[in-house]
Amino acid sequence: MNVNQSAPPVPPFGQPQPVYPGYHQSSYGGQPGPAAPPTSYGTYNGPGPGYQQTPPLGMSRAPPSTGAPPTSTAQAPCGQAAYGQLGQGDIQNGPSSSTVPTQRLPGSQPFGSPLAPAVSQPAALQHYGPPPTSAQVTAQLAGMQISGAMAPAPPSAGLGYGPPTLLASASGSFSNSGPYGSYPQGQAPPVSQAQGHPGVQPPQRSAPPLASNFTSPTSGGPRMPSMTGSLPPGQGFGAPPMSQPNHVSSPPQALPPGTQMTGPQGPPPPMHSLQQPGYQLQQNGSFGPGRGPQPNYGTPYSGAPTFGSQPGPPQPLPPKRLDPDAIPSPIQVIEDDRNNRGSEPFVTGVRGQVPPLVTTNFLVKDQGNASPRYIRCTSYNIPCTSDMAKQAQVPLAAVIKPLAKLPPEEASPYVVDHGESGPLRCNRCKAYMCPFMQFIEGGRRFQCCFCSCVNDVPPQYFQHLDHTGRRVDAYDRPELSLGSYEFLATVDYCKNNKFPSPPAFIFMIDVSYNAIRTGLVRLLCEELKSLLDYLPREGGAEESAIHVGFVTYNKVLHFYNVKSSLAQPQMMVVSDVADMFVPLLDGFLVNVNESRAVITSLLDQIPEIFADTRETETVFAPVIQAGMEALKAAECAGKLFLFHTSLPIAEAPGKLKNRDDRKLINTDKEKTLFQPQTGVYQTLAKECVAQGCCVDLFLFPNQYVDVATLSVVPQLTGGSVYKYACFQVENDQERFLSDLRRDVQKIVGFDAVMRVRTSTGIRAVDFFGAFYMSNTTDVELAGLDANKTVTVEFKHDDRLNEESGALLQCALLYTSCAGQRRLRIHNLALNCCTQLADLYRNCETDTLINYMAKFAYRGVLNSPVKTVRDTLITQCAQILACYRKNCASPSSAGQLILPECMKLLPVYLNCVLKSDVLQPGAEVTTDDRAYVRQLVTSMDVAETNVFFYPRLLPLTKSPIESTTEPPAVRASEERLSNGDIYLLENGLNLFLWVGASVQQGVVQSLFNVPSFSQITTGLSVLPILDNPLSKKVRGLIDSLRAQRARYMKLTVVKQEDKLEMLFKNFLVEDKSLSGGESYVDFLCHMHKEIRQLLS
């Protein structure tokens, strides 16, 4: 075999090893970059009525004074009818197309002319010029050089950009213009810490306040059910069902239902039962009115320490209502896990271990299984038979984030180079060499752990075995000792058996009236000038290998030649949008440093060229088509960055009509709101995927743009969609620029294929995420970034074996940012069980919710939303009923008993049920729903966790000098004290709620106004004041933003203000305005469902 190049001396590889240097996190997206600004505006546009219907936050926009273009659609833009009022007839997008003969564009002919345009009125051309329907290629003036003399070299295939010649021209020189001037070089931008691990420090745990009367004085900690001593004889699962090494074990929950309970007197409930004041129902003898706390009541969440903001004892509750403090608290579960599991590293050597929660900050040591940062499972113990699995109804799924970013303390996967022979694989199932392969016959053969096939070990890979049967070099080889690693791929793994070229980025900018008017184009061009210095690069590379190209468009497309030898960029207009082609190859995709002067000139000129545009119509599909064709011509993979403002109504493929119709909500046709209105985009996406062309879409809509349709290509190509409704530079630039910077710099694997292999007995049957599949096994991703996850569901196809367990191997083949073809392998071994209790003991609710949300969000494409909701409820009830029937000790049906690992399932599921997609409030637009739907599709477990159950942090309860994040409180209005201030975040939105009785001093310190009434409601940026409170709050906001993949807009909400309605949507334990049940009510509902199933 090919012997090793160099050896990073990192344990556990103390000696030279087949490791490829490089691929260091820091070098890959982690280079110094533009910092996310500390304050900002912007919004994920989801918000409420105040947001959608009126210009938010006091923004004002006057209608265009002169000759403003008419809107092309009837809808009022962003709360204003201004556009619609303009005379339709006044504006032209160009003369009627019928007046000009159609010219077909053969490869060469009209091509020769583009640069020697016969047209002498170029600038006007694109707006009022000759009819655009015909294929025409023209050069454009507007400050650009018309290169009549410089006929382009005939486009030779594949020549579009040759091997990058690395000129040091302006290399490293940092443009001082633009916001980057002040970024400290060498300092990692916040983007690098944005994902993967929340980075949350465990909150200070304060002493629990006196609990309400149902707290047992002896409840010191988690108790096992068996400790009650009341387990009835003959119970099937004698072992304490909840005790297990891997999970925080606190007792299962037995909850008083909200309904009258009758039934024979039975033994005292073996599970912990909660009692509450005001709850006066008899519980099969074990609870009586006035009965004292249960002796075995070890619940960690009653009167929990994190309820610090709740002044005094719980308010008297109406009879028959559950006490919110008596039902499982997400906050308490999160805090317990942090306390119990945050201090020790999670070592992956043991099969079937349940990792700490995603909300816990912990380190991972890879000892043979993939880190939970890469793979999380709904259960780490799988039923042996499909019958058991069907009985339990617990989905068996893995949420896989193949390129997840690791914290700096954890080593990135080693890259193994096996030279020309390539990675070693099983001959039959093609699984890659991994720690679970069994070497036999003295090391001459190995038995595949996935399919049991016996394979020969190639001579160059031979090694002796030690007395335990393990290869003596096992610890020197990542693929024999680690859960995650990479192989360098050979040419066999490359398209057309050719090593790939480095990828390219193409920036495609809408320059229609709306984009110009809002200042977007100017802002973007200015930003790009400096951002191009931060393209992803690998290893210690001096500069990025990625080439860049530029296109602007409205209803026609403008390509730019930015070849380094040019004095000025050249524009070529393509108006034959029906049959898109790329008018130039040479000079379109260029090295940034080589062409810096020309690019800078171009970016300076674009806003000027289109400054007076009146063109309101846009095309969309042809833009993507053009980018994809350009990559194809250059024979490389890459990414398109599209900046788009409006519904594409111009005559072209993919033309859309406004079909928004809120009346469809709650009808059988509601699903059509989520479906694309034409098949054009799916077809286009398929072509993009074949080319490795990933599309990231930045939307700046003033009105309905049909996100459901426009996001099809980003969704199927592994891209991202960002949406900035009613974009205004002054309000939204920080958010947009922050997102853009992260997006441009982030780690991306291109032209990727992911395959999940499993050991005999189970197989991957279903997939959720942003990707394309042309068969049933291969997940194709034109691009895959560090945040994107693929959720995979497994089903049995045979019986599993407790002894051998179940194995997963995720293999991702991709092209790195430098153009290197690699395979990333993640392995995970799971346990298998013959007792259902083992399944329930090793579940992870956060992952379960991630799966269920994605399942439901896909379901709305095909089924009425109500059906989808009912399906979720039924499945949840079945899961819990099966536990109750098979695993819990016998007790009255009047008790709701939840498995410890799933005690938050009801509260979290309720959050999914009342989310905007499944139960929208009146203020949620169709586009918002489509947007959220596709966002959630590729979220990881941490993201879905906080998205569905937001974090609510009291700001003035903890000491001002405390540097840790304040302990969160439950997302309910009851937890808000009107004398306090709270931050609420869900990964997309950020609110600062101010109680009406907050001390004046606090108001002054934070807002620089003397009283509550003078605080501007809807404020999106806090004044920068030199006092400890202001610094602390602003620091906390920065830190929350740094933890999330997207920039969160801040909105200041005052108690009793009308904006508070919007804020209250995020208090997910409460009843929602759209009819969503409160947590307490939902728990009762769930209990009823379970009892029906059991009876």
Ligand SMILES: [Zn+2]
């Ligand atoms: Zn095999």
